[in-house]
Amino acid sequence: MKIEHDVVTLRLTHPFRIARTGADDVRQVVHVRVGDGIGEAAPHPYYGESVDTVRVAVDRYAAALRDLPDDAPVERAMRLVDASFGGNASARAALESALWDAMARRYAAPLWRLWGADPAEMPPTSFTIGIGSPEEMQRKATEAADYSILKVKLGTPRDRDIIAALRDVTDKPVRVDANTAWTPKEAVRACEWLADSGVELVEQPVKAADLDGMRFVRERSPLPIIADESVRTAADVTQLAGRVDGINIKLAKCGGPTEALSMIRLARVHGLQVMVGCMIESSVGIATMAQLAPLVDYVDLDGNLLIDNDPYRGPPIADGVLALQDAPGNGCSAV
Numbered sequence: 180m181k182i183e184h185d186v187v188t189l190r191l192t193h194p195f196r197i198a199r200t201g202a203d204d205v206r207q208v209v210h211v212r213v214g215d216g217i218g219e220a221a222p223h224p225y226y227g228e229s230v231d232t233v234r235v236a237v238d239r240y241a242a243a244l245r246d247l248p249d250d251a252p253v254e255r256a257m258r259l260v261d262a263s264f265g266g267n268a269s270a271r272a273a274l275e276s277a278l279w280d281a282m283a284r285r286y287a288a289p290l291w292r293l294w295g296a297d298p299a300e301m302p303p304t305s306f307t308i309g310i311g312s313p314e315e316m317q318r319k320a321t322e323a324a325d326y327s328i329l330k331v332k333l334g335t336p337r338d339r340d341i342i343a344a345l346r347d348v349t350d351k352p353v354r355v356d357a358n359t360a361w362t363p364k365e366a367v368r369a370c371e372w373l374a375d376s377g378v379e380l381v382e383q384p385v386k387a388a389d390l391d392g393m394r395f396v397r398e399r400s401p402l403p404i405i406a407d408e409s410v411r412t413a414a415d416v417t418q419l420a421g422r423v424d425g426i427n428i429k430l431a432k433c434g435g436p437t438e439a440l441s442m443i444r445l446a447r448v449h450g451l452q453v454m455v456g457c458m459i460e461s462s463v464g465i466a467t468m469a470q471l472a473p474l475v476d477y478v479d480l481d482g483n484l485l486i487d488n489d490p491y492r493g494p495p496i497a498d499g500v501l502a503l504q505d506a507p508g509n510g511c512s513a514v
């Protein structure tokens with residue numbers, strides 16, 4: 180089995196800022212290829228990864244799988260991968276995604292069919308508005324006319340001004356993501372006034388490791404609380420049961436589609452809601468996660484909409500909904 184990878188520089192349409200970081204105007208991702216399959220690593224420094232760590236990991240994977248035939252089962256390949264080099268969730272996700280894509284393309288089947296998802300059940304995706312001045316965020320909300328749900332990044336001294344500015348121009352459902360910015364008490368106060376502003380849910384109000392803080396907020400908040408930075412893999416899901424209302428699953432955090440599926444099932448066992456999300460990434464990563472998205476409650480797969488040089492084309496968006504096609508594999512094709 181031959182594994183290849185290349186680094187791709189994505190250009191952001193607008194510089195992107197959230198509570199935890201400064202503004203970015205480019206992001207680098209790594210595309211991993213196995214036969215006709217492709218997967219994407221969107222490494223994030225918050226999770227200890229970079230393009231360089233991904234390249235090292237993928238080279239190690241390539242060495243571990245060198246003697247395996249191209250049509251070896253995905254599970255067998257991933258057992259060898261895990262025995263060779265652990266961690267590196269986004270690199271692992273890229274390889275596993277590429278293996279699934281290659282397999283599904285061999286059988287001319289879309290991945291959503293293999294994974295038991297029904298495109299008719301796809302929830303609409305939210306469109307993310309990064310932190311800016313209230314006026315900038317208002318302008319971005321107006322530009323998001325094609326999307327029925329907005330996800331707004333907060334955690335600034337001007338949060339109330341931002342929401343008021345948005346409410347001047349739109350009555351769409353708004354989801355708020357604080358990206359760990361608040362203390363538990365600040366978060367409860369924020370949830371109260373956000374509920375009065377027609378906000379639908381709040382993502383990661385407090386620090387990732389502060390699971391009791393998440394519970395404190397959840398017990399007092401009129402809005403559902405969704406964990407993002409607090410949850411990476413299935414092992415974290417059980418910890419969060421009873422402390423939050425739901426979890427946000429991303430390939431770059433969990434290490435691949437198989438783990439994502441396990442997390443969806445485990446979340447259901449614990450009565451948790453499920454969101455699927457993304458990093459800023461091209462249509463390769465978005466299209467892969469979209470294959471699972473009909474299985475969840477909330478879809479936040481817009482990373483490819485925030486860049487202006489996407490090298491791939493994935494499922495089209497119709498009325499704010501990712502429209503999964505009958506195309507084999509992840510359904511992506513080069514532009």
Ligand SMILES: [Mg+2]
Pocket residue numbers: 356358382383407408427
């Ligand atoms: Mg988030």
